[in-house]
Structures are given as structure tokens and as C-alpha cells.
Amino acid sequence: MNPLSLGIQFPITDPTWIFFLVLMIILFAPILLGRLRIPHIIGMILAGVAIGKYGFNILERDSSFELFGKVGIYYIMFLAGLEMDMENLKKNLGKAFLFGVLTFSIPFVVGMLVGVYGLGFSIPASLLLSCIFASHTLVAYPIVGRYGVSRKMSVSISIGGTMFALTAALFILAGISGMYKGELDSNSWIIFLLKCVGYCVAVVLVFPRLARWFFRTYEDNVMQYIFVLALVFLSSALAELAGLEGIFGAFLAGLVLNRLIPHVSPLMNRTEFVGNALFIPYFLIGVGMLINIGALFNGGDTLWVVFVMLVVATLTKWVAAWFTQLLCGMNAVARQMMFGLSNAHAAGALAMVMVGTKIEVSPGVFLMGEDMLNGVVIMILFSCIVSSITTEHAARKMALSEANDVNLSRQREDERILVAISNPETVEPLVNMALMMRDPKSKQDLLGLSVEVEYDETEKQRKLAQRRKNLEDAVRIAAAADVSMKTRCRLSTNIVSGILHTISESNASELILGLHRKHGMLDSFLGNFTQGLLKGTFRQLMIIKCLMPVNVLRRIVVAVPPKAEYEAGFYKWVERLARIGKQLGCRVHFWGHPDTLQRIEGYLQNFHKEVRAEFSELEDWDDLLLLTGQVNYDHLLVVVSARKGSISYQASFENLPDQIMKYFSNNSLMLIYPDQLGDPQETVSFSSPRSNSENRIYDNVVRWFYRWFKKGEDLQ
Secondary structure (H helix, E strand, C coil): CCCCCCCCCCCECCHHHHHHHHHHHHHHHHHHHHHCCCCHHHHHHHHHHHHCCCCCCCECCCHHHHHHHHHHHHHHHHHHHHCCCHHHHHHCHHHHHHHHHHHHHHHHHHHHHHHHHHCCCCHHHHHHHHHHHHCCCCCCHHHHHHHCCCCCHHHHHHHHHHHHHHHHHHHHHHHHHHHHHCCCCHHHHHHHHHHHHHHHHHHHHHHHHHHHHHHHHCCCHHHHHHHHHHHHHHHHHHHHHCCCCHHHHHHHHHHHCHHHCCCCCHHHHHHHHHHHHHHHHHHHHHHHHCCCHHHHHCCCCHHHHHHHHHHHHHHHHHHHHHHHHHHHCCCHHHHHHHHHHHHCCCHHHHHHHHHHHHCEEECCEECCCHHHHHHHHHHHHHHHHHHHHHHHHHHHHHHHHHHHCCCHHHCCCCCCEEEECCCHHHHHHHHHHHHHHCCCCCCCCEEEEEEEECCCHHHHHHHHHHHHHHHHHHHHHHHHCCCCEEEEEEEECCHHHHHHHHHHHHCCCEEEEECCCCCCCCCCCCHHHHHHHHHHCCCEEEEEECCCCHHHCCEEEEECCCCHHHCCCHHHHHHHHHHHHHHHCCEEEEEECHHHHHHHHHHHHHHCCCCCEEEEECCCCCCHHHHCCCCCCCEEEEEECCCCCCCCCCHHHHHHHHHHHHHCCCCEEEEEECCCCCCCCCCCCCCCCCHHHHHHHHHHHHHHHHHHHHHHHHHC
């Protein structure tokens, strides 16, 4: 070959050039089409049409498109299950089932009639055509995730309806295929159903337990991502062995891993990033390369078949969404969202039509011919275009409506969460906990702080290097969740004063720090360091000890003292715990006085209905032994305390360290000291002269009498 010649021949078959050109399409197609206000998904499909053999014949559709395309559609279904609001789906399960029935039955019945009487197909071919109309693929789902409305009720209903429609269509497809293979009898149907049930039970029971064990044992980010991806493909492979499509397995894997991969976690961000950056665009480009628009102009019945398929597929899905809107009392935007998500036909339709082209009804005659194949592929293009435009329009309306919905009764302060970092072992759990309780709509960065006292020059440099390393790790963990963190490493003569000055300078709304490690018999549970912070600031303090990764916690048990609702920071800590419970998808069990529980329940009903909250009366706050039977090793115990002199403070708080060390030493723990009003500096006045010091003797006397009387009662 002449070295001066490029030697490029079309279509390009070299894997290096194919991958390079695909990356260029993924990079520039959104940029160019974004200026024309065309959804990115449409751009990928149109780019595939242009470079495929039916367009300019630039690229060969080699095995990489088969591989990455299959990964891409699995990714779409997996993310749909992973990002689903499970509590919202449970509450709207009836609506999702209704939509599933309608979005399957209406296209199926109309498609059957049109196939037999309008297109003159045989009954088996019309059945297969009806399955294609009834099923759909969540091609437009990435648009929902980009606008941050994936947890809306209409989205959950659409996803639930999708799986019902797809499963029903696959069952009928299996029946048609078995009929022509001579395998359709009562025994084969029983075996098929048993395999499906066994597969679903195995995935639902085994995958969550396996994932919890792996996440607790291995904390390496790359290993966790590979493990999750392996589970997705294992579930898909097992689904195919059971006689179902792999996309059903990918969706089921997303459902069972939903609560183990929180929406704001670094693992979730990596999962979405890889899929949206590579696999999903590859799938969309590959779909476009199958589309032969020229077939529309070749004459014959193709144009009529395509026209009928487009009208039936679009109109029946819209009618199903419209009926669901009327029966469920939803608005027009919700109808648009349901129609947009359910209108696209891609993976399921391709799988079904390919099965039809391989079923030989007589020598040389197949169940579906080339006209049907071209019609389905062109229907995929137009349905994806309509689906993308409609979904983007509805998602934008939902996002704007949510942004403009300002509730005056819930004015939020400007959150600035400060994380105090000192121990390398606590960096990841503290930052992950801060990510869980951070408002996902907040524009504020997380704040990371490490304070070092002044030593001699050699020791100071060594300590500062370790502190900076800890802060770099914190920034990396936050960045993996697509959250920025500003850090500060400062020298101070006293750690407490360094933190207090940072709280004041940055106007931090709260402070998160790790639990003090007790050194020696004379050291206190919280340590002089934490005691100094409690006296020096009235901002909310959250002291955390995590014995396992945050994402594998299964329940949050909250002990709330009487009169906690009268504290200035009451709703702040309730809001933070509600966010953690929402992200983890776990139950939050509140124990406290009935009046306090009523206020908490009212707040959650107004602002966090999706949180799975439980409420129980705590008869004796003085003895947390009552909670030992409620807190397991994989639960988080939250104890809401108070500073001295506050409304909810009581002498029994002095017993908390002993009770926690005695009863809950093997549990993950969070101690919360809510916001207080007033001056954080101790003051001397006639009304409370040095109350925080002298009253300690009085409290000790009261506790001694309390223990003495209680001991006497136990002896009786």
C-alpha cells in the first residue's frame, strides 16, 4: 500500500475506525441537534440511518453493534428498574396494572383486526403483529433521567405498565413459536411457567442477599461496578434460559438492586455515566443502521403496511394513555408522559419480527416477509421520534412545574453541610452520609474540613500530608456522585476552635463528624472535643459511627425525646432523616412521645409521602434497653439528643453514653444535636447562673436517687 494513501474503503470494516466514528457521532450529534431543539435520542437514530448500508454506507454493521447494542438495551431496562421509586410504584400498583392492561389489550385487539381484515395477514401473522403493537421499549427513558423526574407517579405507572405489556407479549410470542416448532402442548406450557416462576423467585431472593454481602465485603469502586454489571447479565441470561427475553431479566435485576444502589451514590453515578456515554448511544445508532427508508419508495405494499402500522401503533398507545388519565384522575402532562414512554417500539419489536422471519409456515414461505420487516424497522424510527419529542416535552413541563412550586410553609435555608474529617477510615461513610442527606436540588457544594494542631515542623508536615490526603479522598467520593466539595485544611492551636471558626466563616448549616474514639478509663464517650463543639455552636451536630457501608443499611430506628418538636431545629433533622430513608429505600421507625410522633408524621405526609415510616410510642426514654430488640446489625440507630438548657433536655441524657456502649456497641449509630436558638457562648445571668456546670452535681444526685429507687423496685 502506498504510505501516502489513506487506503480507506467504504463501508469501513476496520474496528478502530468504526469505534472512532461512532464516538464522533456520540460526541457531536447532541451538539448539532441540540441547537435545532431535537432530542439527542433522535439524533443517534438518524445518524445510524445516515451511516448504515441503507444510507451513505459509511460503516459496516459488524459484531460490535450487536454486542454493544444488546448491552445498551439491557442498560436502558436496568436503569429503568434501578431508578424506579418503589414506594411510589407500590402505592400506585393498581394504576400501573390498569395502564399495563390498557396499553397491551387496546393495541393487541386493534392490531389483530387490522392484520386480518386490513392487511390480509393470516391469524398467526396477525397475532405476531399484535404483539409488536402491544409491546414497547423505554427508549425515551434517558430523557426522564436527564430532567430528574424519574420518580414521578406517571413515570412509575409507565414503567410498571411496560413490564406487564412486554411480558404478556413475550408469552404469546413463545406460544406462536412453539406452535410451529411442534412444542406447544399442556406439558410444555407448565414447564415454561415453572421455569419463569423459578427464575423470578431465584433472582428476587438470591440477588439482594448476594449484593449486600459483596458490598459489605468489598469496597473497591471498580469491583462493585463490575459486580453489578455481572448481575445484570446473569439475570438476562437466566431469563433467556427460562424462555423470556433478556430485557426482562435486566429490568428485574434493576428492581431487586434498587434499594442497594441509592440514587445519589457514587456507584449509581458510575452506572448511569457508562451507560449514557457509550452503551445506550451504541444501541440507538445500531437501530438506525437497520432502517431502510428507501423501501418506502420502492412501490408495492410496503408503503401501505408502514402507514397502517404507524397509525395503529401511535393511535392505540395514545388511547391507552388517555383512558388511564381519565380513570385515574391525572392531568394532561401525565398523559403525555405515559404516551411518550409507551409509544416507542425498538428491542421487543425487533426480537418479535426477527422470530417471524425465521418461522417457516411452508417450504420457502415465512410467517413474516420482507415488507413486514421493513415496515417494523421504519415504525421503530418514527415511533422513537414521536416518543422522544413527547417525552421531552412532558419532562420539561414537569421539571418547570416542580421548580416553580414553592411551598411557603417549607422555606428551606441555604444548606451548607460541613464534614469534619480526621480519620482515614471514616472518610467514605461520612461523605456518603452527607450525600444522602443533601438536598439533590441544592446548588451548594459540600464543605470538607480537616484541622491540625501545631506541632514541630517535621511532625506538622507529616500530619498535614495525611490530612490533605483525607480531603482528596473526600473530594473524589463526592465527585463520583456528581457533587462538588470545597475543602479546607487549617492549622490551629485547638481543633475545636478551628472547626468553630470554619462554621462561622462558611456559615455552615450543620456539622457532620465521626464518633470520638474513647482512650482510657478517664476519657468520656463523646470526648472533650465534641463537648467543646456542643458548647461552642448551636448549629446542628450529627455524630456518626458506621460499621458497614451506608447503602446496605436496611432500617433506620430513631429514638426521639419528649418535647423535641419545640426545638428550633426539629424539622431540619426530620428532613435529613427523610432524605436518607428515601435514598436508601428503607423503613424509618420513629420511637417517641405521641405528641412528637404526630408532628413527625404530619411533616412526612406533607413533604415525604414516599418515605416508609413507622411510629411507636417509647414509654420510658430513660432506658433505651427497650430498643435492643428493634435494632439489628444492619440497622442504623439514630438518637436525637439535646444540649443542656434546651426545651427537650432531660437529666437522663447523661446516661446515654453508658447505654449506647452497653447495648448498641455493635450497631451503626448517629447522634443528633438539633439547632438551638440563642448565643452559643456560655453566659452568666441571674436566671441561669453557670447552669451548664453547677447543674451537673444536681443531675448526678437525681440520677443516684433514681437508680436507688429502681433497684429497690426490682428487688420487690
